Amino acid sequence: xxxxxxxxxxxxxLHRHLGQGEGRVHVxxxxxxxxxxxxxxxxxxxxxxxxxxxxxLLGLLDKPGEGQITxxxxxxxxxxxxxxxxxxxxxxxxxxxxxxxxxxFTALDNVMMPMRKLGRLTxxxxxxxxxxxxxxxxxxxxxxxxxxxxxxxxxxxxxxxxALANQPAIILADEPTGNLDVKxxxxxxxxxxxxxxxxxxxxxxVTHNPDIANRCDSVRPMRDGLFV
Amino acid sequence: xxxxxxxxxxxxTAKKRAMLMSLSCIVLGVGLFVITQATTSGFxxxxxxxxxxxxxxxxxxxxxxxxxxxxxxxxxxxxxxxxSREGRxxxxxxxxxxxxxxxxxxxxxxxxxxIVLNSPAILRNDSKTDSIKIFGINLDDHLRVSDLAxxxxxxxxxxxxxxxxxxxxxxxxxxxQGLAIGDSIIIDARGQQRRYRISAIYETGVSDIDRAYVYxxxxxxxxxxxxxxxATYIQVNLIDKDRAPEDAVHIEEVLQHQARSWQWRExxxxxxxxxxxxxxxxxxxxFTLIAGLAMLNTLAMIVIEKTKDIAILRSMGxxxxxxxxxxLWQALIVLAIGTSVGAALGYAGxxxxxxxxxxVTGIFRTETFxxxxxxxxxxxxxxxxxxxxxxxxxxxxxxxxxxxxGDIVRGTST
Ligand SMILES: Nc1ncnc2c1ncn2[C@@H]1O[C@H](COP(=O)(O)OP(=O)(O)OP(=O)(O)O)[C@@H](O)[C@H]1O
Ligand SMILES: [Mg+2]
Numbered sequence: 001x002x003x004x005x006x007x008x009x010x011x012x013x014l015h016r017h018l019g020q021g022e023g024r025v026h027v028x029x030x031x032x033x034x035x036x037x038x039x040x041x042x043x044x045x046x047x048x049x050x051x052x053x054x055x056x057l058l059g060l061l062d063k064p065g066e067g068q069i070t071x072x073x074x075x076x077x078x079x080x081x082x083x084x085x086x087x088x089x090x091x092x093x094x095x096x097x098x099x100x101x102x103x104x105f106t107a108l109d110n111v112m113m114p115m116r117k118l119g120r121l122t123x124x125x126x127x128x129x130x131x132x133x134x135x136x137x138x139x140x141x142x143x144x145x146x147x148x149x150x151x152x153x154x155x156x157x158x159x160x161x162x163a164l165a166n167q168p169a170i171i172l173a174d175e176p177t178g179n180l181d182v183k184x185x186x187x188x189x190x191x192x193x194x195x196x197x198x199x200x201x202x203x204x205x206v207t208h209n210p211d212i213a214n215r216c217d218s219v220r221p222m223r224d225g226l227f228v
Numbered sequence: 229x230x231x232x233x234x235x236x237x238x239x240x241t242a243k244k245r246a247m248l249m250s251l252s253c254i255v256l257g258v259g260l261f262v263i264t265q266a267t268t269s270g271f272x273x274x275x276x277x278x279x280x281x282x283x284x285x286x287x288x289x290x291x292x293x294x295x296x297x298x299x300x301x302x303x304x305x306x307x308x309x310x311x312s313r314e315g316r317x318x319x320x321x322x323x324x325x326x327x328x329x330x331x332x333x334x335x336x337x338x339x340x341x342x343i344v345l346n347s348p349a350i351l352r353n354d355s356k357t358d359s360i361k362i363f364g365i366n367l368d369d370h371l372r373v374s375d376l377a378x379x380x381x382x383x384x385x386x387x388x389x390x391x392x393x394x395x396x397x398x399x400x401x402x403x404x405q406g407l408a409i410g411d412s413i414i415i416d417a418r419g420q421q422r423r424y425r426i427s428a429i430y431e432t433g434v435s436d437i438d439r440a441y442v443y444x445x446x447x448x449x450x451x452x453x454x455x456x457x458x459a460t461y462i463q464v465n466l467i468d469k470d471r472a473p474e475d476a477v478h479i480e481e482v483l484q485h486q487a488r489s490w491q492w493r494e495x496x497x498x499x500x501x502x503x504x505x506x507x508x509x510x511x512x513x514x515f516t517l518i519a520g521l522a523m524l525n526t527l528a529m530i531v532i533e534k535t536k537d538i539a540i541l542r543s544m545g546x547x548x549x550x551x552x553x554x555x556l557w558q559a560l561i562v563l564a565i566g567t568s569v570g571a572a573l574g575y576a577g578x579x580x581x582x583x584x585x586x587x588v589t590g591i592f593r594t595e596t597f598x599x600x601x602x603x604x605x606x607x608x609x610x611x612x613x614x615x616x617x618x619x620x621x622x623x624x625x626x627x628x629x630x631x632x633x634g635d636i637v638r639g640t641s642t
Binding site: 018056059061062063081082085086088089090094096098101102104105113114116117118162166 | 231234238239241242537539540541542543544545546547548550632633634635637638
């Protein structure tokens with residue numbers, strides 16, 4: 001079962017309802033999925049099909065109504081908040097679809113934020129690593145800009161750099177290239193792929209961009225809360 | 229700097245104006261608390277010092293008549309006797325004052341005892357009259373149990389000592405009657421009228437004393453009051469004045485004379501001061517209450533404004549307790565600044581009111597406000613502000629920590 005041991009993130013039969021009473025919607029209807037080390041996986045599908053909802057569940061930001069999520073073989077979906085928070089800190093890098101940064105902080109501060117929480121590096125090392133990450137997303141010149149002084153695309157790139165900060169085993173990115181031009185989209189995508197290949201990180205990204213999707217190792221199309 | 233503290237700082241500076249309200253209320257609350265406590269306890273200390281310096285730490289008076297209903301519990305020869313305090317009666321005055329003084333001086337905590345003969349009287353000067361209290365004293369004994377020597381503001385104690393018809397009179401009475409050193413007045417007591425000359429004028433600062441107490445030499449007082457022996461009371465000075473209540477109980481049992489501590493004697497005054505200091509503490513605590521509410525409001529606003537930041541932090545692995553801490557840190561920073569500035573302001577204010585000439589008249593007569601600076605006032609003020617502000621901050625801090633990151637990013641957080 002070499003393939004199974006390669007799955008760092010696995011979910012089976014996930015269900016999630018959203019909304020209350022009349023407006024209650026069955027958004028995820030039994031989704032099973034796994035993400036493997038060193039692989040970039042794209043989730044594609046029409047707007048509203050439940051991609052973000054799935055990603056929040058995989059990122060342990062939300063709890064499934066039914067189903068299981070395991071990280072490195074450990075069942076996380078039913079764990080308490082503290083354990084899931086610790087797992088987020090150590091294993092997961094998340095890039096949100098819409099809001100990206102803490103706007104009152106500099107780009108550098110934003111990238112250092114997860115490192116400070118994890119506390120594995122010295123402040124100097126954190127600083128150096130944050131610098132390097134920002135340079136790799138093309139923002140080496142703007143490390144001391146506040147979030148408010150960055151464009152939408154720049155903010156998104158800082159968010160990607162931040163998701164990589166703690167070298168997480170799993171990177172979950174909700175349309176990381178949504179606001180970017182072709183050149184920068186390529187930069188971000190290449191960065192994520194190279195990380196997957198070099199460090200064996202598992203990358204799961206949601207995208208509407210067919211070019212990007214086609215360059216991923218696998219593509220999972222989704223429709224109405226199910227993979228098709 | 230811890231990451232949470234760093235984040236707290238940044239959140240705070242984003243809402244400076246709202247925080248200013250809370251901050252200024254903390255400053256006012258702490259500052260005013262300190263000032264009002266310093267002045268009330270200043271006047272209390274002043275009062276106690278004056279009253280101790282005038283009326284002494286303890287008075288021994290009225291002999292106890294042995295009417296204790298004591299009965300032998302088991303026949304005439306039994307050792308067990310039950311005595312009842314209800315039967316205690318007093319015979320007014322002290323018959324053998326010198327014996328009592330001798331006995332008193334054997335107590336370790338007693339540093340002096342002065343026999344006093346006291347009576348109400350009328351002071352006449354031309355057409356003006358005033359009711360007064362005359363005190364017959366042996367000057368040297370009395371100087372050992374009072375601050376009379378340092379209370380003299382005009383004339384000389386020597387003149388009083390050397391002239392039988394000399395009297396010591398309070399400044400306020402002098403002012404009312406328009407009297408000065410060397411003037412003669414008539415004292416009317418027990419149907420007798422005698423003429424006296426003012427040897428010296430004293431001032432304690434307590435109006436009740438300064439307008440009524442007139443000191444005579446003991447010999448003259450005995451003759452005026454027709455009391456060749458005995459005493460109204462014995463004024464006792466103690467080395468450790470705080471021990472007066474315990475000593476009074478002890479002395480009363482041993483000497484079989486009623487002994488009253490200054491704490492008992494001045495109880496109405498002391499409780500008035502206590503009430504005053506409590507009421508001013510409550511009044512000033514209103515400011516810290518407002519500070520707490522303002523803090524609650526501001527933090528609640530920050531929580532709403534920063535929900536997305538909270539979600540981002542939580543997604544990165546910041547725990548619920550980190551979020552709570554971030555908000556409590558904000559309150560703590562404002563609290564720390566507010567209480568420091570407030571305490572400094574209170575100290576400066578206390579100093580100012582003690583220096584700016586502000587003649588006080590009425591119950592007391594002083595040139596400036598009396599203040600007493602105690603570190604406990606500052607501790608109490610800071611504690612009060614801390615309880616109010618931190619107590620109020622827990623609510624929004626908890627609320628922030630409870631929010632689920634998933635709900636926030638979907639916009640369904642409540
Ligand atoms: N709070 C809510 N209550 C009810 N339904 C909700 C709620 N939030 C989202 N939904 C519904 O859940 C479905 C999935 O939403 P989701 O955000 O996962 O879509 P998505 O695939 O990420 O879409 P997009 O590509 O536009 O980002 C949508 O149909 C949406 O209408
Ligand atoms: Mg989405």
